[in-house]
Amino acid sequence: MLPRRVILLIICTLLLFLGIYTWNQRTGQWDRLCAAVGLEFTGGIMRGFATVEDNVLGAWHNYVDLRHVREENKELKERLRILEQRLAGTREGMAELERLRRLMHLEYPASWQARASRVLAWRMGPNAALATVMLSSGYMNGASPGTPVTSWEGVVGRILKAGPSTSVALLLTDTGSRVAVITSEGRVQGILAGGGPGLPLELRFVRQNAPVRVGELLVTSGVDSCFPKGIPVARVTAISTGGASRSGASVLEIQAEPLVDFHRLEEVFLLQRPADSITPESDAVYTRRTPLLEKPEEPAPEAEARR
Amino acid sequence: MSWINVGWWLCYAFAGITLQALMPGLDFLLPGFILALQERRYPQILAVGACFVLLQEGMGSMAFGGTLLWYALAAIAFHVGCGLLQGTGFLFVTLFGILLSCAHYVVFALLTTLQDIPWEPSLLFDECVFQALFTPWVWVVAAVLRRRALHEDRNQQR
Numbered sequence: 001m002l003p004r005r006v007i008l009l010i011i012c013t014l015l016l017f018l019g020i021y022t023w024n025q026r027t028g029q030w031d032r033l034c035a036a037v038g039l040e041f042t043g044g045i046m047r048g049f050a051t052v053e054d055n056v057l058g059a060w061h062n063y064v065d066l067r068h069v070r071e072e073n074k075e076l077k078e079r080l081r082i083l084e085q086r087l088a089g090t091r092e093g094m095a096e097l098e099r100l101r102r103l104m105h106l107e108y109p110a111s112w113q114a115r116a117s118r119v120l121a122w123r124m125g126p127n128a129a130l131a132t133v134m135l136s137s138g139y140m141n142g143a144s145p146g147t148p149v150t151s152w153e154g155v156v157g158r159i160l161k162a163g164p165s166t167s168v169a170l171l172l173t174d175t176g177s178r179v180a181v182i183t184s185e186g187r188v189q190g191i192l193a194g195g196g197p198g199l200p201l202e203l204r205f206v207r208q209n210a211p212v213r214v215g216e217l218l219v220t221s222g223v224d225s226c227f228p229k230g231i232p233v234a235r236v237t238a239i240s241t242g243g244a245s246r247s248g249a250s251v252l253e254i255q256a257e258p259l260v261d262f263h264r265l266e267e268v269f270l271l272q273r274p275a276d277s278i279t280p281e282s283d284a285v286y287t288r289r290t291p292l293l294e295k296p297e298e299p300a301p302e303a304e305a306r307r
Numbered sequence: 308m309s310w311i312n313v314g315w316w317l318c319y320a321f322a323g324i325t326l327q328a329l330m331p332g333l334d335f336l337l338p339g340f341i342l343a344l345q346e347r348r349y350p351q352i353l354a355v356g357a358c359f360v361l362l363q364e365g366m367g368s369m370a371f372g373g374t375l376l377w378y379a380l381a382a383i384a385f386h387v388g389c390g391l392l393q394g395t396g397f398l399f400v401t402l403f404g405i406l407l408s409c410a411h412y413v414v415f416a417l418l419t420t421l422q423d424i425p426w427e428p429s430l431l432f433d434e435c436v437f438q439a440l441f442t443p444w445v446w447v448v449a450a451v452l453r454r455r456a457l458h459e460d461r462n463q464q465r
Contacts, residue, residue, distance in 0.1 A: 035365055042324050049325065125327050125363045129419050
């Protein structure tokens with residue numbers, strides 16, 4: 001083949017590529033097709049592997065567990081008894097909390113629906129530029145782009161793209177991740193940005209004299225209209241002065257570590273805003289007790305009666 | 308295209324995706340695309356190329372285009388390379404793998420810049436080195452298995 005023809009071919013290919021790329025950037029048609037076909041096929045394969053892994057490992061664990069089951073059962077019964085005693089005490093506290101909230105005219109957190117989803121795989125293939133995980137839920141199971149992803153430890157990230165029954169979630173640690181947070185004690189707001197693989201998270205836009213301390217918990221503030229308020233995200237690990245924002249204002253340089261151990265992530269929750277909620281401000285979540293995951297319990301009958 | 312051929316490509320895609328889940332950042336479908344190019348059956352090249360592009364773009368996290376450009380460059384480079392070397396030897400595939408790894412570095416850097424995604428050059432370099440190392444060996448294994456499968460297919464047809 002003549003060099004001139006090769007060069008012409010390369011130029012034509014690049015032009016064709018740029019045309020397809022630009023058209024896709026405007027319409028997103030190719031991305032949707034790839035998510036529906038490629039991601040779905042990959043998800044199917046990984047789901048099969050997960051099932052086989054579950055069965056094989058499950059059989060092995062059953063065998064191993066059987067050997068210690070009696071001692072463990074005895075120990076668990078004892079723990080159950082203790083926990084039941086504690087639960088009885090907590091019930092009173094919950095009822096009191098409920099009364100105090102009503103006194104302060106605060107509504108209980110809107111009931112965000114939580115759907116469990118399984119982590120199928122981590123970043124895959126040559127196009128994996130971002131820190132992502134593949135999940136076993138797609139847009140048919142409530143995983144649309146932007147859906148918050150959490151685990152029992154805290155925020156994991158948000159859905160980046162979704163096929164019918166498989167989706168890809170962007171992790172908190174990715175450099176493109178941004179979450180609006182607030183410090184749990186000083187109530188200082190900021191934006192938590194991912195630092196990249198193996199690097200700490202960065203809390204941005206916090207003024208110099210803000211009351212932030214090392215070890216303080218960062219929870220979602222809810223102002224980004226994505227996450228409900230009050231979900232734990234990270235813990236402050238280092239604070240230094242002398243930073244400056246792009247506008248030249250003096251800010252604190254704050255580093256934080258995510259609460260979620262991403263290497264051991266197996267199951268996550270997809271949070272879905274209830275249909276009747278309008279603004280993120282109405283979605284206050286006050287405690288880590290969960291309750292983003294279930295509807296608020298009715299107060300204990302005895303407490304109700306006493307009231 | 309016989310059913311055994313289709314089945315073989317499905318099994319290859321299955322194995323490639325599994326390997327990609329174990330080794331992030333690498334493309335194990337590329338050696339299969341090289342195999343398709345070497346067989347010079349254009350409908351097969353188009354079908355296999357389109358499926359692999361869809362798969363890679365689907366499981367990736369960038370906007371559509373990276374794998375399409377990379378595979379298109381691979382097809383052009385293959386046709387140019389065949390004019391210089393015998394396109395079916397191990398040496399050719401090794402050199403081709405190195406060339407494609409370099410192309411991957413450039414395409415990845417170009418697309419992440421276009422999409423304003425921060426990327427780590429050292430990590431990408433490592434992935435490209437591993438890609439260049441793995442490509443010829445995966446190709447050897449795939450070529451041997453494919454030869455056997457197609458040989459059995461031909462025997463059955465006779």
